[in-house]
Amino acid sequence: MSELFTTLGSYLERPFVVNALIVGVLIALCSSLLGVTLVLKRYSFIGDGLSHVAFGAMAVAAVVGLTNDMPLVLGITVVCAVLLLRVGKNAKIKGDAAIAMISVGALAIGYLLMNIFGTGSSNLSGDVCSTLFGSTSILTLSTFDVWMCVILSVIVVLFFVLFYNKIFSVTFDESFAQATGQRAGLYNLLIAIVIAVIIVVAMQLVGSLLISALVIFPALSAMRVFKSFKSVTVCAAIVSVVCALIGLLTSILAGTPVGSTIVAVDIVVFIIFSVIGKLTGGKA
Amino acid sequence: MKQLECENLTLGYGSQVVLTDLSFEVNEGDYLCIVGENGSGKTTLMKTVLGLTKPLDGSIRYGEGLSARDIGWLPQQTDVQRDFPASVQEIVISGTLGRGGFRPFYSKADKALAESAMARMNITGLKKRCYRELSGGQQQRVLLARALCATRKILLLDEPVAGLDPKVTADMYELIDSLNKDDGVTVIMISHDVDKALQYASHILHIGSELFFGTRDEYRIYEADKAKGGDGR
Numbered sequence: 001m002s003e004l005f006t007t008l009g010s011y012l013e014r015p016f017v018v019n020a021l022i023v024g025v026l027i028a029l030c031s032s033l034l035g036v037t038l039v040l041k042r043y044s045f046i047g048d049g050l051s052h053v054a055f056g057a058m059a060v061a062a063v064v065g066l067t068n069d070m071p072l073v074l075g076i077t078v079v080c081a082v083l084l085l086r087v088g089k090n091a092k093i094k095g096d097a098a099i100a101m102i103s104v105g106a107l108a109i110g111y112l113l114m115n116i117f118g119t120g121s122s123n124l125s126g127d128v129c130s131t132l133f134g135s136t137s138i139l140t141l142s143t144f145d146v147w148m149c150v151i152l153s154v155i156v157v158l159f160f161v162l163f164y165n166k167i168f169s170v171t172f173d174e175s176f177a178q179a180t181g182q183r184a185g186l187y188n189l190l191i192a193i194v195i196a197v198i199i200v201v202a203m204q205l206v207g208s209l210l211i212s213a214l215v216i217f218p219a220l221s222a223m224r225v226f227k228s229f230k231s232v233t234v235c236a237a238i239v240s241v242v243c244a245l246i247g248l249l250t251s252i253l254a255g256t257p258v259g260s261t262i263v264a265v266d267i268v269v270f271i272i273f274s275v276i277g278k279l280t281g282g283k284a
Numbered sequence: 285m286k287q288l289e290c291e292n293l294t295l296g297y298g299s300q301v302v303l304t305d306l307s308f309e310v311n312e313g314d315y316l317c318i319v320g321e322n323g324s325g326k327t328t329l330m331k332t333v334l335g336l337t338k339p340l341d342g343s344i345r346y347g348e349g350l351s352a353r354d355i356g357w358l359p360q361q362t363d364v365q366r367d368f369p370a371s372v373q374e375i376v377i378s379g380t381l382g383r384g385g386f387r388p389f390y391s392k393a394d395k396a397l398a399e400s401a402m403a404r405m406n407i408t409g410l411k412k413r414c415y416r417e418l419s420g421g422q423q424q425r426v427l428l429a430r431a432l433c434a435t436r437k438i439l440l441l442d443e444p445v446a447g448l449d450p451k452v453t454a455d456m457y458e459l460i461d462s463l464n465k466d467d468g469v470t471v472i473m474i475s476h477d478v479d480k481a482l483q484y485a486s487h488i489l490h491i492g493s494e495l496f497f498g499t500r501d502e503y504r505i506y507e508a509d510k511a512k513g514g515d516g517r
Contacts, residue, residue: 173359176379176431179334227371227416228412
């Protein structure tokens with residue numbers, strides 16, 4: 001056991017490990033905050049859909065030959081998020097179908113583009129695989145990446161704290177909020193933008209296929225046990241951060257893929273919370 | 285005092301017209317019951333009055349110093365709410381948000397308002413309880429308390445007794461009646477139950493193939509005439 005800690009200690013002295021831990025914790029925190037809202041609004045799959053959009057956008061950026069694809073990816077994803085969350089209500093194609101359509105559509109187009117215009121990369125399926133399942137890129141973060149992540153996370157957390165009561169209100173009853181003069185449309189728009197930002201940032205960590213897990217598992221776990229919105233939100237944030245830490249450390253020590261390891265930890269915690277919820281008589 | 289006046293309204297969504305030429309008015313302290321068959325446009329009318337959808341034609345005028353925001357609303361419950369993890373207090377106080385503008389947190393006044401609304405609805409004891417664990421009647425009281433936090437001038441209730449058992453239904457009607465009589469809240473209620481509507485309401489609006497608006501007694505005469513006319517033919 002002590003050997004394990006010695007190894008861990010030697011890893012923690014390296015800056016790239018520390019960077020990965022900082023970014024991992026921040027992303028886990030941000031994604032769990034809005035996860036509660038998304039799960040309750042029946043938008044659990046939006047994380048999946050939007051991350052595939054981001055994947056498609058990355059393919060476009062690669063084809064066009066952009067060195068810094070962040071602005072393009074972020075822009076396209078924000079637009080899709082707004083379309084899905086806001087227009088979705090009145091559109092002919094409703095919620096889950098629209099998300100599924102955009103999700104698989106973007107995935108297919110992205111892969112197609114990369115295949116046709118493959119820019120000499122000899123390992124296409126390797127590239128795609130790492131984008132989908134998260135690569136080791138979290139271990140090769142530059143200082144710029146870390147700062148960007150820190151700044152975006154601060155914005156997300158600030159947004160969440162300042163708009164907490166409004167987010168609760170539009171999540172619980174959007175029509176009532178609108179009828180009594182709250183600007184529900186505006187809040188939904190802001191929520192959509194923030195979600196898109198979180199997803200683009202989180203892709204680095206777990207890859208686009210596993211983002212949904214990061215968004216919904218902490219929220220679902222917390223909802224098994226806690227009964228007020230505030231306690232669910234706080235618990236989801238803590239669960240998410242703890243799971244991300246355990247997952248990251250495990251993957252560093254055992255050499256397992258980062259994204260899948262974190263999600264596996266999330267699943268275990270969900271099962272534990274479900275059992276606790278049953279035992280304490282909380283309604284699942 | 286006139287609080288709401290609707291003139292020659294045509295209601296619908298998109299190109300679909302549901303109701304035409306509807307006129308009625310609501311004065312302070314009225315208890316208006318809106319009755320009509322399913323699909324006759326009751327909910328559309330309510331959303332129009334609340335300002336959520338625009339009328340295709342006609343006008344809605346609010347009384348002096350009133351706007352669509354001053355109408356408290358008790359909507360029908362949605363699926364999302366049935367398993368929503370929220371405490372009673374969190375839900376009730378969210379009714380005050382409409383007046384707060386962009387202020388991020390609740391003020392002392394908001395909290396006091398929520399307390400008094402919960403006291404009025406007799407749910408102070410449930411304050412910390414989880415909404416999804418309450419009975420149907422208790423949930424309705426919570427949502428009614430939230431509506432009272434938004435306004436104490438007009439309440440719009442959409443089938444407030446749907447799915448409640450007879451005893452709880454009777455209590456709910458008494459509670460709404462006392463809000464109207466004792467607290468002077470104007471009540472507009474959508475109901476399936478014409479008998480109960482006639483027992484409590486001061487005015488009746490019947491929509492559907494035939495339109496009727498008038499006091500309760502006028503509605504009784506109208507119904508009696510219709511029954512006679514029907515026999516005569």
